[in-house]
Amino acid sequence: MHDVVIAGAGPVGLFLAGELALTGSRVLVLERDQEPTSPLKALPLGLRGLTAGSAETFYRRGLLEAMAKASGVNAEKVGADPEAVEPPAPRDLSHFAGMALDATTIEAAALPFRLPSPAMEGFMTSLETVTTVLAEQAAALGVEIVRGAPVTAVSQDDEGVAATAGGQEYRARWLVGCDGGRSAVRELAGFDFVGTEPLFTGYVAKVTFTDPQQLPLGFNLTPNGMYLRTPFEGHLGMMDFDGGTFDRSQPLTRDHLQTVLRRVCGTDVTLDEVHFASSFTDRAMQAPTYRRGRVLLAGDAAHIHSPLGGQGLNLGIGDAMNLGWKLAATVHGHAPDGLLDSYTSERHPVGASVLDWSRAQVAAMKPGPNAPALRQLVRDLMSTPDGATHVYRTTSGLFHRYDLGHRHPLIGRAAPDFRFDDGTRLGDLMHRGQGVALDFSTDRALQGAAQGWEGRIRYASGPVRNDLGLAAVLIRPDGVVAWAGEHASDRDVFAKVAAQWFGAPEN
Structure with missing residues (x-):
């Protein structure tokens, strides 16, 4: 099994x-x-x-x-x-x-x-x-x-x-x-x-145009909908606000697609051939x-x-x-x-x-x-x-914050890519899907506490280029900060949070 x-x-x-x-x-x-x-x-x-x-x-x-x-x-x-100290715009x-x-x-x-x-x-x-x-x-x-x-x-x-x-x-x-x-x-x-029903039928197709110059590249909003042309030859997208009634209800013929396109774009553009087409809606x-x-x-x-x-x-x-x-x-x-x-x-x-x-x-x-x-x-x-x-x-997908019940503004967010002085980055430590305990103190204050979750939490210590005012950080395997400490000696707090996300320690 x-x-x-x-x-x-x-x-x-x-x-x-x-x-x-x-x-x-x-x-x-x-x-x-x-x-x-x-x-x-x-x-x-x-x-x-x-x-x-x-x-x-x-x-x-x-x-x-x-x-x-x-x-x-x-x-x-x-x-x-690679040598940047501040993040780029x-x-x-x-x-x-x-x-x-x-x-x-x-x-x-x-x-x-x-x-x-x-x-x-x-x-x-x-x-x-x-x-x-x-x-x-x-x-x-x-x-x-x-x-x-x-x-x-x-x-x-x-x-x-x-x-x-x-x-x-x-x-x-x-x-x-x-x-x-x-x-x-x-x-x-x-x-x-559960959710909301559609307002439009959308189309995506690979076609051959007789007169593509009638359709500018990019998103084009019109009084009757929207059409999209990308730099890929013959790539066409459309939105027809028909309440989603056409989606998967009838074959996507050349005549139908041309009729919709002409109505949406307001020109007499002609489709010579439809190589492949599919429809979708905005059901949410x-x-x-x-x-x-x-x-x-x-x-x-x-x-x-x-x-x-x-x-x-x-x-x-x-x-x-x-x-x-x-x-x-x-x-x-x-x-x-x-x-x-x-x-x-x-x-x-x-x-x-x-x-x-x-x-x-x-x-x-x-x-x-x-x-x-x-x-x-x-x-x-x-x-x-x-x-x-x-x-x-x-x-961007970078700034969502889960409510993990902690007041520190970094907790629940995606962890910054801390870089140690030897060049190792947080991202390098996460390839095996483990949690990571980062200890920026000089005396490895958390090392003993982290050993209880060996195999589940990877421990790394040393000075980093920018510690953001923190002494230690515990990061879940999905890259989300579970704990951020201003004092690496907060072993009891670290252990409590580690148990919350990683289960009971081995010893």
């Missing part, structure tokens, strides 16, 4: 599989599709943006260089100068409802607890690239992947879960549904899925809880929303990073009470916030007499330092 079965070999399922396998958990991934590639995953239709937060996540697992290289990105452009551009953010307007001083790091910016990639890199990592860690195996039945008892896929029953102690917005696991396990739905017994949800299986702003992939990666170490600790029997339930309590509010961010963009883009005034108001606010900084903080 496996420790964990994961339904879905997309980026979220594969990253979660790697997180579990790092701890020695026995993991099986069941994937519905027979082949790992498809036109929807490859460029241009599979074009996706990784936020700076996702880049940081991959950096902390030693995957950033491979991910950037496979994406055709110079890894040096993602990070700060943000360069990562985002948008709200197609309105671009001016990165030069962002007030860097208002971004808390930033230190120079090899992962300061997001970058463009594709679903195929992310999936390929993560599948290679999962395979290297011993994860078994079964393709052509859609989950058709789920049952659970006090001892474990049974998932039927491809006519075969697979048993495990835990099952995680990472099988997308139309998740079979979510439905079969009885999760509710979320499971009220991400756990029912021994079944959990992550990624689009737990929440769906429109792709506006490019938050979906990144939200799912964040789910997997948060869940992986908690589920692994549960599998190996050293999880403290309530640890696994903290996955829902921490990630559900993040998902709800992203859904609202998506809804707000749709409201600003919906055609109507009031829409131009609303967009102008948002544009004016985004042009101010406060407005631009708020948008960046919301979309």
